[in-house]
Amino acid sequence: xxxxxxxxxxxxxxxxxxxxxxxxxxxxxxxxxxxxxxxxxxxxxxxxxxxxxxxxxxxxxxxxxxxxxxxxxxxxxxxxxxxxxxxxxxxxxxxxxxxxxxxxxxxxxxxxxxxxxxxxxxxxxxxxxxxxxxxxxxxxxxxxxxxxxxxxxxxxxxxxxxxxxxxxxxxxxxxxxxxxxxxxxxxxxxxxxxxxxxxxxxxxxxxxxxxxxxxxxxxxxxxxxxxxxxxxxxxxxxxxxxxxxxxxxxxxxxxxxxxxxxxxxxxxxxxxxxxx
Amino acid sequence: xxxxxxxxxxxxxxxxxxxxxxxxxxxxxxxxxxxxxxxxxxxxxxxxxxxxxxxxxxxxxxxxxxxxxxxxxxxxxxxxxxxxxxxxxxxxxxxxxxxxxxxxxxxxxxxxxxxxxxxxxxxxxxxxxxxxxxxxxxxxxxxxxxxxxxxxxxxxxxxxxxxxxxxxxxxxxxxxxxxxxxxxxxxxxxxxxxxxxxxxxxxxxxxxxxxxxxxxxxxxxxxxxxxxxxxxxxxxxxxxxxxxxxxxxxxxxxxxxxxxxxxxxxxxxxxxxxxxxxxxxxxxxxxxxxxxxxxxxxxxxxxxxxxxxxxxxxxxxxxxxxxxxxxxxxxxxxxxxxxxxxxxxxxxxxxxxxxxxxxxxxxxxxxxxxxxxxxxxxxxxxxxxxxxxxxxxxxxxxxxxxxxxxxxxxxxxxxxxxxxxxxxxxxxxxxxxxxxxxxxxxxxxxxx
Ligand code: SF4
Ligand code: SF4
Ligand code: SF4
Ligand code: SF4
Numbered sequence: 001x002x003x004x005x006x007x008x009x010x011x012x013x014x015x016x017x018x019x020x021x022x023x024x025x026x027x028x029x030x031x032x033x034x035x036x037x038x039x040x041x042x043x044x045x046x047x048x049x050x051x052x053x054x055x056x057x058x059x060x061x062x063x064x065x066x067x068x069x070x071x072x073x074x075x076x077x078x079x080x081x082x083x084x085x086x087x088x089x090x091x092x093x094x095x096x097x098x099x100x101x102x103x104x105x106x107x108x109x110x111x112x113x114x115x116x117x118x119x120x121x122x123x124x125x126x127x128x129x130x131x132x133x134x135x136x137x138x139x140x141x142x143x144x145x146x147x148x149x150x151x152x153x154x155x156x157x158x159x160x161x162x163x164x165x166x167x168x169x170x171x172x173x174x175x176x177x178x179x180x181x182x183x184x185x186x187x188x189x190x191x192x193x194x195x196x197x198x199x200x201x202x203x204x205x206x207x208x209x210x211x212x213x214x215x216x217x218x219x220x221x222x223x224x225x226x227x228x229x230x231x232x233x234x235x236x237x238x239x240x241x242x243x244x245x246x247x248x249x250x251x252x253x254x255x256x257x258x259x260x261x262x263x264x265x266x267x268x269x270x271x272x273x274x275x276x
Numbered sequence: 277x278x279x280x281x282x283x284x285x286x287x288x289x290x291x292x293x294x295x296x297x298x299x300x301x302x303x304x305x306x307x308x309x310x311x312x313x314x315x316x317x318x319x320x321x322x323x324x325x326x327x328x329x330x331x332x333x334x335x336x337x338x339x340x341x342x343x344x345x346x347x348x349x350x351x352x353x354x355x356x357x358x359x360x361x362x363x364x365x366x367x368x369x370x371x372x373x374x375x376x377x378x379x380x381x382x383x384x385x386x387x388x389x390x391x392x393x394x395x396x397x398x399x400x401x402x403x404x405x406x407x408x409x410x411x412x413x414x415x416x417x418x419x420x421x422x423x424x425x426x427x428x429x430x431x432x433x434x435x436x437x438x439x440x441x442x443x444x445x446x447x448x449x450x451x452x453x454x455x456x457x458x459x460x461x462x463x464x465x466x467x468x469x470x471x472x473x474x475x476x477x478x479x480x481x482x483x484x485x486x487x488x489x490x491x492x493x494x495x496x497x498x499x500x501x502x503x504x505x506x507x508x509x510x511x512x513x514x515x516x517x518x519x520x521x522x523x524x525x526x527x528x529x530x531x532x533x534x535x536x537x538x539x540x541x542x543x544x545x546x547x548x549x550x551x552x553x554x555x556x557x558x559x560x561x562x563x564x565x566x567x568x569x570x571x572x573x574x575x576x577x578x579x580x581x582x583x584x585x586x587x588x589x590x591x592x593x594x595x596x597x598x599x600x601x602x603x604x605x606x607x608x609x610x611x612x613x614x615x616x617x618x619x620x621x622x623x624x625x626x627x628x629x630x631x632x633x634x635x636x637x638x639x640x641x642x643x644x645x646x647x648x649x650x651x652x653x654x655x656x657x658x659x660x661x662x663x664x665x666x667x668x669x670x671x672x673x674x675x676x677x678x679x680x681x682x683x684x685x686x687x688x689x690x691x692x693x694x695x696x697x698x699x700x701x702x703x704x705x706x707x708x709x710x711x712x713x714x715x716x717x718x719x720x721x722x723x724x
Contacts, residue, residue, distance in 0.1 A: 118367045118614035118615065119612065119614045122635075122639055122640070123640065123699055123702050124640075124642060124699045124702050124703060124706070125642065128706055129699075129702055129703070129706045131706075132702075132705050132706035132709070133366075133611065133702070133705070134366035134368060134611045135366030135367040135368055135611065135612070135614055136368075140363075140367055140614075142367075142368055142369065206361060206369050207361065209360075210360075210361055210362075210363075210369055213363075
């Protein structure tokens with residue numbers, strides 16, 4: 001009997017509290033109602049939803065809010081790329097300037113066959129750890145890819161892999177978020193326009209004779225490419241050539257004459273040619 | 277004085293017996309001699325010679341550039357063959373002067389001639405040490421003249437001659453203390469003459485009884501010198517341990533021995549100081565141990581700086597076929613050698629050739645910590661390697677600095693003891709530069 005009353009009181013009390021809170025919430029909901037911009041939801045819908053942070057905002061929600069507020073451009077999401085930019089442009093009523101696709105590019109071609117090695121590296125298997133030791137990893141070149149894949153471990157898009165001892169970017173998957181470039185202790189990864197037809201696949205700062213001792217495909221800093229280029233697009237600095245992607249017209253004159261064959265031709269997808 | 281020891285430490289296999297009984301053999305180099313412009317801590321020296329210039333043994337070929345830098349002399353006579361980048365022992369390209377050795381070793385005028393230095397002023401002595409390019413021969417290669425000019429010369433109470441030689445396998449300091457006792461004592465005397473309030477302590481591990489005996493005999497009539505016996509324990513020869521042994525005080529993190537009134541010089545450095553002051557002899561030659569089971573004939577050499585490691589290896593009977601790994605220095609701290617054509621530089625003191633079993637023993641992996649706490653017990657600085665390593669793995673520099681990770685001397689003691697074979701020391705080595713810049717940033721923030 002006693003227990004029964006206790007139970008009854010408890011139940012009634014809880015029900016009353018629940019009811020009160022319910023009323024309060026409904027009231028508060030009306031009072032503090034904020035108009036959610038319908039466009040924000042729509043934009044959010046278009047964004048890929050990886051929450052990768054590559055745009056610089058806290059996740060895709062943050063990015064959508066920024067776009068709607070006009071703080072971010074409609075092509076702010078590098079992951080969504082041109083197609084997302086176009087759709088967001090429609091929502092926002094502005095035309096999306098076709099965002100130029102960019103990709104990561106590894107400035108090293110010293111794979112297992114070409115780079116000379118000096119021994120086998122024993123130690124912590126991260127590039128940062130190897131780079132901190134005198135002599136670095138197992139390759140002789142001190143600027144080259146260490147091949148321990150720290151870049152691979154940070155890529156959220158499965159776009160970079162170690163192939164034959166060096167990092168290789170999958171241009172279709174890469175969204176140019178730049179995480180790999182940030183983590184590479186050799187500072188080997190550059191974010192370049194995907195339509196660049198030529199790039200120098202080497203970062204070695206030594207001079208000719210010594211480079212040959214280190215790698216079969218190193219840039220020897222001879223400057224032939226500089227002379228060949230009619231558009232002033234190649235320069236040798238610190239004994240290594242670098243192409244100015246803005247100026248490069250893709251004629252390939254430099255690559256044709258490079259004695260080390262280190263200026264690589266980057267195949268362009270057919271459909272892009274049709275577009276241009 | 278009793279036998280001193282410190283907190284922590286480990287007992288790696290000494291391996292000293294391979295070479296301890298072997299007197300120095302003078303190695304006469306035949307091939308080209310190579311002199312990297314950076315053989316010391318600080319700025320590289322700048323070359324004074326050009327291609328095809330004739331040079332004499334003891335001639336200055338590259339001049340110290342700035343306050344913390346050191347002169348470099350040719351240790352042979354001949355002709356400058358090239359000034360170019362060559363690979364050092366770790367395979368890193370460095371700027372070098374290459375001299376085609378004519379095999380005569382004709383000395384430059386004045387080099388090796390006895391001088392009466394009794395009337396030298398303090399400044400003259402320090403200038404001589406600087407001129408002769410003397411750097412710390414214990415491994416760090418810090419310019420000795422800079423060390424001899426502390427901010428508080430009147431407060432220097434101890435000059436510690438470091439003869440601990442705690443790295444396994446190396447015995448060249450042991451041999452030096454036995455064969456060239458006199459040079460070390462005279463060098464110590466010269467340094468003591470700079471610091472009137474100081475007394476000299478020669479610190480030796482107790483696994484070198486002959487050296488202790490020789491030194492004790494030599495200091496009998498020296499009022500200001502004594503011999504301190506250290507327990508054989510790695511890393512006994514670290515500056516902090518020596519300063520603690522002498523003063524009973526612990527060096528603060530980031531402090532120099534001079535702050536506790538000490539100057540620590542390796543015994544080989546002291547003997548070089550003597551040769552420089554009394555014989556006008558630049559640093560051209562030094563003791564060097566080629567040891568390890570991988571050598572056919574492990575030997576102690578008196579070898580000229582600039583000699584290629586290959587010539588040294590050949591002189592030690594060559595490497596056995598089964599040799600798996602070569603280390604410049606001892607197995608606890610030395611880096612792996614990948615290029616035998618590299619030259620011996622000032623701070624090098626040994627070459628250790630290891631066979632398969634030892635390499636395997638030292639192979640470390642990214643295993644997980646089993647929390648046994650042994651690393652914490654052995655760290656000579658009283659650090660907590662286990663937690664520091666966790667911070668490194670998480671890239672948490674702030675925590676690493678909080679744990680005083682930046683004080684780590686990378687002695688390798690913790691890695692040696694770790695039963696999980698975690699590469700602790702390598703993690704600390706990798707994180708230290710980041711920790712240093714973090715500390716610098718914090719300091720700048722405070723200032724602003
Ligand atoms: S590109 Fe850089 S991070 Fe990637 S594997 Fe090579 S060295 Fe390591
Ligand atoms: S991490 Fe590098 S490879 Fe991966 S998506 Fe980002 S930029 Fe491309
Ligand atoms: S031609 Fe080739 S090797 Fe010569 S500088 Fe240009 S990229 Fe380097
Ligand atoms: S390597 Fe560093 S942490 Fe490890 S024992 Fe030595 S000083 Fe301590």
